[in-house]
Amino acid sequence: MKEHAIKLSILNTLCDGHFHSGEGLGEQLGISRAAVSKHVKGIQSWGVDVFSVQGKGYKLAEPMQLLNQELLQSLVTAPLELIPVIDSTNQHLLDRINVLESGSVCLAEYQSKGRGRRGREWVSPFGCNLYLSMYWRLEAGMAGAMGLSLVVGVAIVEALEKLGIAGIKLKWPNDLYHHDKKLAGILVEMSGQAGSAAHLVIGMGMNLAMPSNTQGITQPWACLSDVAEQTVDRNQLAATLINTLQDALTDYEMTGMQGFVERWNRVDNYLGREIRLIMGNREVVGVSRGINEQGAVLIETSNGLETYIGGEISLRGMQSHF
Numbered sequence: 598m599k600e601h602a603i604k605l606s607i608l609n610t611l612c613d614g615h616f617h618s619g620e621g622l623g624e625q626l627g628i629s630r631a632a633v634s635k636h637v638k639g640i641q642s643w644g645v646d647v648f649s650v651q652g653k654g655y656k657l658a659e660p661m662q663l664l665n666q667e668l669l670q671s672l673v674t675a676p677l678e679l680i681p682v683i684d685s686t687n688q689h690l691l692d693r694i695n696v697l698e699s700g701s702v703c704l705a706e707y708q709s710k711g712r713g714r715r716g717r718e719w720v721s722p723f724g725c726n727l728y729l730s731m732y733w734r735l736e737a738g739m740a741g742a743m744g745l746s747l748v749v750g751v752a753i754v755e756a757l758e759k760l761g762i763a764g765i766k767l768k769w770p771n772d773l774y775h776h777d778k779k780l781a782g783i784l785v786e787m788s789g790q791a792g793s794a795a796h797l798v799i800g801m802g803m804n805l806a807m808p809s810n811t812q813g814i815t816q817p818w819a820c821l822s823d824v825a826e827q828t829v830d831r832n833q834l835a836a837t838l839i840n841t842l843q844d845a846l847t848d849y850e851m852t853g854m855q856g857f858v859e860r861w862n863r864v865d866n867y868l869g870r871e872i873r874l875i876m877g878n879r880e881v882v883g884v885s886r887g888i889n890e891q892g893a894v895l896i897e898t899s900n901g902l903e904t905y906i907g908g909e910i911s912l913r914g915m916q917s918h919f
Contacts, residue, residue: 601681601682603626603628603632603636604636604639604640604643605681605682606625606626607622607626607633607636607637607640607655608640608645608661608663608723608724609663610622610625611647611655611656611657611661612657612660612661612662612663613660614656614657614659614660614661615656616650616653616654616655616656617654617655617656618653618654618655619633619634619649619654619655620654621654622654622655633655637649637655640723643682643707643722643723644707644722644723644725645657645661645722645723645724646658646659659806661724661725662724662830662831662832663681663706663724663831664679664681664704664706664831664832664835665679665832666678666679668832669704669832669835669836672832672833672836672840673702673836673839673840674700674840674843675700675701675702675731675839675843676697676698676700676701676702677701677702677703677704677839678701678702678703678704679703679704679705680703680704680705681705681706681707682705682706682707682709682723683703683705683707683708683709684708684709684710685708685710685800686703686704686705686708686728686729686730686800687730687784687786687798687800688710689703689730690703690730690731690732690798691786691788691798693732694732694788694796694798697732698732699732699733699734700731700732700733700843701731701732702729702730702731702732702839703729703730703731704727704728704729704730704835705728706723706724706728707722707723707724707728708728722807725805725806725807726802726803726804726805726806726807727801727802727803727805727831727834727835727838728800728801728802729800729801729802729803729835729838729839730798730799730800730801731798731799731839731842731843732796732797732798732799733797733798733799733846734794734795734796734797735794735795735796735797735850736794736850737794737795737850738789738791738792738793738794738795739787739789739791739795741795741853742785742787742795742797743854743891743892743906743907744770744854744857744888744891744892744906745785745797745799745849746770746771746783746785747767747769747770747771747854747857747861747888747892748845748846748848748849748854748857749771749783749785749799749801749842749845750767750770750771750772750773750783750861751767751845751857751860751861751864752838752841752842752844752845752846753765753773753781753783753801753803753838753841753842754766754767754773754864755841755845755860756834756837756838756840756841756842757821759837759841760825760829760833760834760837761825761826762821762824762825762829764776764824765780765824765864766864766865766866767861767864767865767866768866768867768912769865769867769885769888769894769912770892770894770912771783771784771785773803774819774866775819775823775824776819777817777866777914778817778818778819779804779817779818779819780803780804780818780819780820780821780824781801781802781803781804782801782802783799783800783801784799784800784801785797785798785799785800786798786800799842801838803821804818804819804820804821805820805821805822805829805831805834806820806821806822807820821834845857853890854888854890854891854892855890858887858888858889858890861887861888862887862888865885865887865888866914867885867912867914868885868886868887869884869885869886870884870885870914870915871883871884871885871914871915872884872885872896872912872913872914872915873912873913873914873915874894874896874905874911874912874913875911875912875913876905876911881896881898881903881905882898882915883896883897883898883899883903884896884897886902889904891904891906892906893905893906894906894912
């Protein structure tokens with residue numbers, strides 16, 4: 598963390614969206630203008646759009662609101678850790694499950710090794726999205742965790758609705774969409790032994806205001822800034838997500854998937870639409886009919902209503918190539 602202290606201090610100053618001279622930044626931090634230039638290059642490597650104009654100094658392309666641990670902790674009951682620059686919020690919690698309290702949260706501004714499902718990279722530029730992971734001890738064990746990513750998806754949509762953000766849909770089993778473009782993804786990683794509690798780490802990455810020139814993303818994506826009618830406060834968003842997710846996981850422990858079928862189907866992106874379900878070399882085509890109480894996706898095919906769950910299944914809309 599100390600190695601990034603100067604970069605974070607520079608960013609804190611630049612967040613207002615105004616020009617700040619290299620000389621002024623150097624005086625403020627007790628370093629040379631050359632050192633300021635070097636640190637700015639490091640900030641740019643995090644995916645932050647900083648530009649410089651001779652005689653005026655450095656400026657962010659857009660003002661930036663940083664997360665604030667003290668403010669966040671005042672808004673949630675969960676133990677919370679904000680680590681601005683990290684390899685992976687999920688990995689940070691996975692490495693500490695033996696000492697964490699259930700509900701513990703880790704947030705970051707930037708992930709150098711953010712990951713999605715199937716080992717894919719989750720592109721994580723600094724300060725413009727939300728990267729959040731929660732540890733949850735599930736007493737029902739690993740078998741009881743079936744369908745958990747569906748519960749998390751429902752919680753995220755409902756949290757956004759609390760903030761007045763409508764029109765967000767769910768793609769089975771673990772993505773949030775807006776107008777058929779990916780807004781957020783969910784990654785649930787678990788460990789445990791048969792007959793004992795399951796240790797779950799629930800990760801979420803949400804696009805808030807990702808620059809349009811961000812590299813490394815292979816599918817159409819949406820940002821919350823394009824969806825919301827007004828600017829979303831990142832700290833308020835994070836706190837609402839954390840509190841809503843905790844409530845949903847508590848509900849899940851009480852009711853199982855039964856309490857979430859209707860809540861999922863209400864916001865199913867593909868409900869009533871023709872879809873392709875891809876499982877390795879096999880492909881199923883039919884009309885999506887939502888999910889059942891096991892968290893399986895229901896597809897009406899020429900053979901009748903079929904259910905599919907688990908494994909490396911990929912759901913596609915018929916017009917989608919991603």
